[in-house]
Amino acid sequence: MIKKALIYLRYYTLTKSIVSYRMLRETLESIFNKQNRRPAGGPDVVYMTGLPRTGSSLMKNYLGDSDRLQIIKFQKTGFPNAWKLSQKTEAIVIDKATHYIRDIAKIYKTYADTVGFCCIVRDPRDIILSLMENHRHLEYPRSEKFWSKWLQAYKGFTDYCERVNPQHSFMLRYEDLVRYPREVKAAFLNFLGLEGVVESSDLQIAFEDDDQDYKLKDKNRIDSSSIEKYRQLQLDNSTGRLLDSLQYYPEVVEFMKKFGYEIDGLNEEIYLFKGVNIFQMTKKEK
Secondary structure: OHHHHHHHHHHHHHHHHHHHHHHHHHHHHHHHOHHHOOOOOOOOEEEEEOOOOOOHHHHHHHHOOOOOEEEOOOOOOOOHHHHHHHOOOOOEEEEEOHHHHHOHHHHHHHHHHHEEEEEEEOOHHHHHHHHOOOOOOOOOOOOOHHHHHHHHHHHHHHHHHHHOOHHHEEEEEHHHHHHOHHHHHHHHHHHOOOOOOOOOOOOOOOOOOOOOOHHHHOOOOOOHHHOOHHHHOOOOHHHHHHHHHHHHOHHHHHHHHHOOEEOOEEOOOEEOOOOOEEOOOOEEOO
């Protein structure tokens, strides 16, 4: 009887020690790894998007450069891989593809509020000039039809986010990312519920993507000369006529104004889209 009691006592002591050790270990891990955990209620994945030639690769590599975030390389098989990865890491996964701007309804239907969206917009006149410099993204016309394509993409994004996923939707202008990178990044981290001080104001590329923007391979920072290039370049007659044709698309012109893209130049003040977080140095209520 005494022998059994001693065996039981040893077993109880050993079991209690193991349980106490496990509890201590988990507590310490919770304390030391607290900074790597995702904020409660925040997205597991942020799907970044925007039309081609808007600076979406720059956005991903700059805004995603944080120990609280994990950038995933371009996924040829689509958006599910990023969400699968998010279930194995405490970091918020950053995934980017230009075609996601057409897929947000499908993505949200699949993952609901566990995902968020970040979209970059750029003056369509600069986008079409950049498209004309290369032979990629041929799904976007280098003609007057582009204006309606631009409108369809961004109006579709803002309308969907306003109705369905406002608390997890963030937008920024390319022009602001180039001019105010530190402020934009701070706003993005705040949007995710992550506090952090962004010390550097340089747009340095911190991530090498197999399929990243070809222009980013040649330099690691972008300057303000990339803003309003349509006003700086000597345009040939056909290109000039193409840009002038914008005036015949009043619906596009009116929607451009919401982002501060006026016919005569960039406006600092932009309208707030209902329920959509959009970075701006100054605010103007609609």
